Amino acid sequence: MKNQFLIVRAQQVWLELAGVPVTFPAEGTQVVVSERSLLCPPGWSGIVTLGNAAIITVPADGIAELVRERLGGLPVAALTDPDRVCRALPVAEVLGPATLAYCDKRDFPPTDPGVTDAIPAGHADLATLLAAVPPDDADECGLAEITSPAFVVRSGTHIVAAAGYQRWPGQAAHICVLTAPRQRGRGLARVVGGAAVADALTNGFLPQWRARPEPSRRVARALGFHELGTQLSIRVTGLSAPGRGSPVE
Incomplete structure (x- = not known):
C-alpha cells in the first residue's frame, strides 16, 4: 500500500497519546481502559481510526465492556460516524469527527520561502x-x-x-x-x-x-496530505472517570 509507511508513523503518534500500552491490530478494533488517555477530553472515550484498524480508549472497565459489546461488530469506517455510534451507545456529548491527514517529502509541493x-x-x-x-x-x-x-x-x-x-x-x-x-x-x-x-x-x-x-x-x-484516518470523542451517559487534559480537545 502506497501510504502504509505514513499509516505506521501516524499510528505511533496515537499509541503514545493513548496513555497505556496498546497496539493497532492488523484489522479491526482494540479497546483499552486508560484514565490518562490524550485521545479525548478527561472522562471521555476516544476513537482513532488509521487504515483498516482502530484503537478506542475508555475511562473505566464498565465502559470498556459496553464499547466492546456495542461497537465490536461495526466496520472500522463506522466507528467515527456519530450517528452510528450514538445509535449503539448512550452518548451524552460528541466532539468530531475530524479527519487525520499526513504527508511526506515525496508528495509535498515546492513552496516559495520568500512569501512568508x-x-x-x-x-x-x-x-x-x-x-x-x-x-x-x-x-x-x-x-x-x-x-x-x-x-x-x-x-x-x-x-x-x-x-x-x-x-x-x-x-x-x-x-x-x-x-x-x-x-x-x-x-x-x-x-x-x-x-x-x-x-x-x-x-x-x-x-x-x-x-x-x-x-x-x-x-x-x-x-x-493524504487522509488516512479519523478521530471521534464521545462522553457516554452516566459513566465517567477522572482523567487528564488532552491536546485534542
Missing part, C-alpha cells in the same frame, strides 16, 4: 491576530500553543494569515493555521500552511493536519 516571514511563537503581532478573530476560531486553530516559529503573511503591519505547528509525541508536527476572516478565499492558508509544513519536514517531523470543515481539508490536500 517567520516570527517567534509568542510574538505580540500573533496575539493581535488571535484576538481579532472569533473565539471559536482562535481556539480551534491551536496557534496559541505552537512550539515552532509562526510563518505569517502581512498586509502592511498587520498579520492576515499565520501557521505553525505543535510538537506532538511520535515526532509529529501538528499543523495549526489561521486566516483573518476578511482575507479568506485568497489562498493564504495554503501559503502559510505550506511554510509550516516545509519547516516540519526539514526538521524530520511527520506533518499532521487534523480538520473538520471541507475548506481546511482542501488546503491539506493541495499541500500533498
Whole structure:
C-alpha cells in the first residue's frame, strides 16, 4: 500500500497519546481502559481510526465492556460516524469527527520561502491576530500553543494569515493555521500552511493536519496530505472517570 509507511508513523503518534500500552491490530478494533488517555477530553472515550484498524480508549472497565459489546461488530469506517455510534451507545456529548491527514517529502509541493516571514511563537503581532478573530476560531486553530516559529503573511503591519505547528509525541508536527476572516478565499492558508509544513519536514517531523470543515481539508490536500484516518470523542451517559487534559480537545 502506497501510504502504509505514513499509516505506521501516524499510528505511533496515537499509541503514545493513548496513555497505556496498546497496539493497532492488523484489522479491526482494540479497546483499552486508560484514565490518562490524550485521545479525548478527561472522562471521555476516544476513537482513532488509521487504515483498516482502530484503537478506542475508555475511562473505566464498565465502559470498556459496553464499547466492546456495542461497537465490536461495526466496520472500522463506522466507528467515527456519530450517528452510528450514538445509535449503539448512550452518548451524552460528541466532539468530531475530524479527519487525520499526513504527508511526506515525496508528495509535498515546492513552496516559495520568500512569501512568508517567520516570527517567534509568542510574538505580540500573533496575539493581535488571535484576538481579532472569533473565539471559536482562535481556539480551534491551536496557534496559541505552537512550539515552532509562526510563518505569517502581512498586509502592511498587520498579520492576515499565520501557521505553525505543535510538537506532538511520535515526532509529529501538528499543523495549526489561521486566516483573518476578511482575507479568506485568497489562498493564504495554503501559503502559510505550506511554510509550516516545509519547516516540519526539514526538521524530520511527520506533518499532521487534523480538520473538520471541507475548506481546511482542501488546503491539506493541495499541500500533498493524504487522509488516512479519523478521530471521534464521545462522553457516554452516566459513566465517567477522572482523567487528564488532552491536546485534542
